[in-house]
Amino acid sequence: MTQYAALNSDIIESGLDTNRIGSQIIIYKSTSSTNDIAAEYVRGGKKNDGLAVFAESQTAGRGRRGNKWQSGDGKSILCSILLYEPDIRPDTLTIACAVAAAESIGRCGRNDAKIKWPNDILLDDKKVAGILVEASATKNKKKYYIAGIGINCHQKKEDFSDELSRTATSIDIQSGGICDRNRIAKRLLINLDHYVTGGLENTGEIVEKWRSMSILLGKRITVEHNGRKFTGNCIGIEPIEGLVLQLERGGVKMFDAASTTVVKIELTEIDNG
């Protein structure tokens, strides 16, 4: 088995010129969930704002709707970031994380990471990273968010089950090389810092970038919403309101992220002309 370079807080911190994100960097060898560790630091209040917790392996990583995030030892970037009293909406943070992660991955030899609404990052139409933002408040009503970001880095095809390998991939599989996790982790913090530090004023830039990376716009897709399937052309995509579909059976409908799953994307682009 190849021994990959370990995450190293000295390397990640070196020259890390961020305003907020990465104010503290903590690396765990293994933990149940980096989000849980970040949640412990909420007790420390404002001083722990921007904390980034990484883990080499995670035993109970969470995905959207309680899906388990698969993570082998030292092969992923598993990171949780604590924002204490944030000045953006949690859904804006989700897309900021998606854009920041996609940009970090994309610059690793490729520049073509895409975002699948709402929180998946794809390379060549396969999932390479995921985002999960948990918004909560302390007993004395201080808001905080914990953004969990998982990026598949060194996994090989055989690390995924047959079923999973149809939809999941890693940076190494897609690039054919071995990526530098410390560099990607550092970029992730720098990129996210850029979007988060701007707060509400940056929302426009975040949304614009996010739209430009989104794979769904202009595609014919099928979604499942509250147990029913809908097929149509994706004519709009809003970070907060959701997907806008021109339904095949007529009419335009909005689908919110919380209760919608994209079940099928057709590869051919629709000619809207």
Place this chain on the structure above:
Amino acid sequence: MGDDKKFDLKKVKEIVEFMLENDLVEVEIAEGDNKIHLKRPGSSVSQIPVVAPVPAAAHAIPVIAAAPGQPAADDKLVGIKSPIVGTFYSAPSPDSPPYVKVGDHVTSDTVVCIVEAMKVMNEIKAEATGIIEKIMVANGQAVEFGQVLFKIRPD
């Protein structure tokens, strides 16, 4: 022995009062085989005196009782050892309550502390099932490979 103890405590009280009245900071009294040494913080600010009985002979003045429980059963305790050299942290964050405290029941998968080595946090699991009986190290203390961190009484 019991009578001696009562006598001694009464005596200590009297001496303390005597010290306070006369603004004394240190007193040593020898009585047969027993010796009492009392000391107050240097200044004349009247604080609770520090009582430090000094045993002069084999049968000393009974001091504050040792840890409760039967010391004879100590050999039944199992140690949770540090697998690495590093720094011991009792809680997941500086502001969090400790993972475990004395009297807590743990199973083999319970995380009991973290040991930080080379800037990496290592969660340490109990690896045994039982009650935490003793915590052998302080938060932030450097620990050696194989050093006993906790003692647990197995179920």
